[in-house]
Amino acid sequence: MLIAIATETAKGEGRVAVTPDTVKRLISYGADVIIESGAGLASGITDDDYKAPGAQIAKGQAAALKNADIILKVRRPDSSEIGAMKSGAIVIATMDPYGQTAALNEMAKAGLSAFAMELMPRITRAQSMDILSSQANLAGYRAVIDGAAEFGRALPMMMTAAGTVPAARIFVMGAGVAGLQAIATARRLGAVVTATDVRPAAKEQVESLGAKFIAVEDDEFKQAETSGGYAKEMSDGYKAKQAELVAAHIAKQDIVITTALIPGRPAPTLVTKAMVKSMKPGSVIVDLAVERGGNCEMSKAGGVSDAKGVKIVGYLNVPGRLAASASALYARNLQAFVETMIDKQTKALAVNWDDELIKATLLTKDGKIVHPNFQDSKGAA
Structure with a gap:
């Protein structure tokens, strides 16, 4: 059983799918591990670091992939990688399968069994394999750091002989994994933090981190959650009241961090042009949903833009901006999943x-797209 890792081909991707620690564990399962030379350098891992626990180092992508039974990746393989893989190989990665029928068909035609880690069920047994949580946690942290870097003032209150510097006001929109980490980080840095979410249960989580919860808390809001913990669709009347409250609140903030994403759909608009215009010059918006169109109407993907004095941060691949930490967590997620595929005896x-x-994450097998959510009209390559 040979497990292979090649250097990521996506532009700006510094993460890698294994670390020396997970190489050691994979070898203990009975696998041989081969890694393309230089694959871990952007995450601070050298070839010698990989050799220490027993990995083989291959010169070039083809040499690493050609005989592999399992290929571990960060991003969905491109055509050159697919062409280097043998039929029947298992490929495990963040596949981003929505709207990518052509790419899925290409993997199916090559005879690959492709698994999408982001489709992992959120159940107790799979917690150690939850890449969405591990990467979102880092994204929430990095959002505060990026916002602070663009903000021209200090975050904590500082009392000096020359006068007092007031604490920055930070508003986090969305209290999922990324949002809660952003709240915790902003609080640790001394900011005055507020947050909002459409789920009533989020209020307790937000307040437990020392932030103030912002929402129209009427009877409709109190019943706005299903038994499964998901948000219900709110009435137009409630949406209007909430939008008015949020608009008034945003105008007073120094930094706004948006985190709302819906799998397979464009990101919802949370910050309108009017809201951006209401903010003070020098304020900052950090949009973590920019890869899906953005939560802010004025976001531009790939960097920092200026909207008449308001900076809008729209970096792509935010977890990858912390490549070493992100790789360490992502590699453990993959290693835990691979473990379920190996007979311990x-x-x-x-x-x-x-x-x-397996059924929840498998996209392609035996020449076909097998996941029901992504089958085309023929369901085959």
């Missing part, structure tokens, strides 16, 4: 195709 590859984790 024989130390051989033994995928249980009926396992709920």
Whole structure:
């Protein structure tokens, strides 16, 4: 059983799918591990670091991938990588499958069994494999750091002989994993933090981190959550009241961080042009949803833009801006998933195709797109 890792080909991607620690664990399962030379350098991992626990180093992508039974990646493989993989190989990565029928068909035609880690069920058994949480946690932290870097003032209150510097006001929109980490980080840096979310249960989480919850808390809001913990669709009347409250609040903020994403759909608009115009010059907006169109109407993907004195931060691949930390967590997520595919007694590859984790994440197999959410009209390559 050979597990391979090649250097990521996506522009600006500094993460890598294994670390020396996970190489050691994969080898303990009975696998041989081969890694393309230089694959870990952007995450601060050298070839010698990989050699220490027993990995082989290959010169070039083709040499690393050609005989692999399992390929671990950060991003979906491109055509050159697919062409280097043998039919029947298992590919595990963040596949970003929505609207990518052509790419899925290409993997199916090549005979690959492709798994999308972002489709991992959020159940207790799979917590150690949850890449969305591990990467969003880092994105929330980095959002505050990026916002602070663009903000021309200090975040904490400072009392000096020359006068007092007031604490910065930070508003976090969305209290999921990224939002809660952003709140915690901003609080640790001394800012005055407020947050909002459409789920009533988020109020307690926000307040437990020392932030103030902002929402129209009427009877409709109190019943706005399903038994499964998801938000219900709110009435137009409620949406109007909430938008008015948020607009008035944003005008007083120094930094606004938006974190709202919906799988397979464009990001919802949370900050309108009018809201941006209402903010003070020198204020900052950090949009973590810019890769899906953005939560701010004026966001531009790929960097920092200026809207008449208001800076809008729209970096792509925010977890990748902390490549070493992101790789360490992502690699552990993948290693935990691979472990479920290996027979501990024989130390051989033994995928249980009926396992709920396998069925939930498997996109292509035996020349077909097999995941029901992504099959085209023919369901085949």
